[in-house]
Ligand code: B12
């Protein structure tokens with residue numbers, strides 16, 4: 149038997165940046181690791197390889213976020229028109245089952261670890277069911293060990309996870325709806341074995357908050373120090389105040405952390421239930437992260453109820469004044485499956501019907517204090533200005549003085565090189581904005 153697993157091509161601008169941060173989405177190597185060895189499994193990330201439509205497959209599995217669902221449906225149609233069975237998994241089919249089920253033979257809702265075996269045995273008997281969903285969230289000791297060969301040689305770094313879920317529940321986010329309110333941990337021994345298997349490249353921890361539980365993180369980072377790896381991940385900026393854990397993160401090889409700062413206005417943050425965020429502390433927490441030797445990849449959103457068209461200039465000044473090395477700027481958008489979506493839908497403010505536009509690059513609903521055009525113009529302006537030569541120099545000068553760009557004796561890039569390289573990749577990517 150042969151199974152093909154697909155990550156559909158990213159939708160929207162900025163493909164150059166995606167290529168610079170190339171990594172196989174973790175769901176697919178997990179599925180491969182869960183599949184019995186007598187079945188051949190091929191993984192295709194459409195961002196880097198073309199889909200082998202001409203070959204025979206017993207099942208095609210596609211991982212689908214909401215905004216890529218039209219192209220995932222087109223891929224499914226191509227295979228199904230040739231009599232090949234298709235299954236969807238991930239956020240789109242789980243949170244939009246009625247929309248998804250019409251286009252596929254099977255929907256695997258929620259986590260795959262406890263149901264993939266059943267999918268395989270039904271497939272062998274030619275009795276694939278239309279819907280699979282595990283009865284409960286898994287114990288993270290059941291995340292399978294993944295052999296290196298399940299990842300692609302083209303990966304710039306490997307995805308890995310230590311926890312699932314998030315201790316918070318912001319209104320605009322769908323993570324808690326999908327993964328539940330419980331913050332779960334993977335046994336540290338399992339994480340270590342996985343890191344050792346994948347040794348040789350840098351890592352990105354896909355956890356929503358790698359320091360969500362500081363006690364667990366402390367123990368994990370201590371264990372990781374002897375591995376001498378380089379890694380990045382995501383955290384909530386308030387954790388920067390815990391200097392012990394930040395120092396251990398740096399010692400264990402952390403180069404930069406992605407963090408959803410979202411807005412500099414406390415009223416905006418309050419309105420979307422981003423409880424932990426204290427805007428008057430942001431500058432101090434960024435400084436503490438830098439003091440630990442870790443770079444900041446900040447994510448900002450625009451179009452909150454309190455945002456007017458001056459918000460872009462204020463945010464740029466904040467990023468430059470605080471030496472934020474890397475940033476992502478998005479139009480706030482109502483993610484399907486979030487409380488914010490329900491609220492805007494009830495108020496009749498969502499005007500966009502094209503789901504591919506729900507990726508942060510477009511205005512999709514009527515903001516209160518600016519027009520949709522002002523939102524899109526402001527967004528284009530801040531991307532271009534932040535990734536201009538002048539701004540890159542200003543923001544990275546501190547880092548470059550501390551540590552010149554370079555690599556270690558195994559050829560792994562140091563923090564300055566990584567952040568400089570990513571700025572250049574984003575600079576190229578924004579040229580088509
Ligand atoms: C890492 C990550 C990324 C990475 C990698 C993306 C990727 N394809 O993996 C990068 C940085 C590229 C990224 C980008 C974006 N992301 Co993102 N990302 C994540 C994050 C933090 C973790 C994903 C992950 O690897 N989890 C671990 C794996 C193991 O879990 P999983 O993917 O859910 O898979 C499990 C099940 O879902 C299931 N499953 C999944 N797929 C399949 C397929 C089949 C066939 C089967 C059977 C089962 C199955 O089995 C797996 C094991 O149990 C999630 C948040 C989260 N906690 O999930 C957001 C998330 C997926 N991203 C999101 C968004 C919106 C984006 C962006 C639009 C952000 C932006 N503004 O640019 C872009 C879009 C990129 C694109 N493709 O167009 C949203 C999607 C919401 C939605 N309803 O669709 C999420 C949920 C975050 C959120 N705040 O809600 N992202």
Ligand code: SF4
Pocket residue numbers: 314315316317318321322323324356384408
């Ligand atoms: S936005 Fe970030 S902090 Fe808020 S619930 Fe989602 S993952 Fe958690």
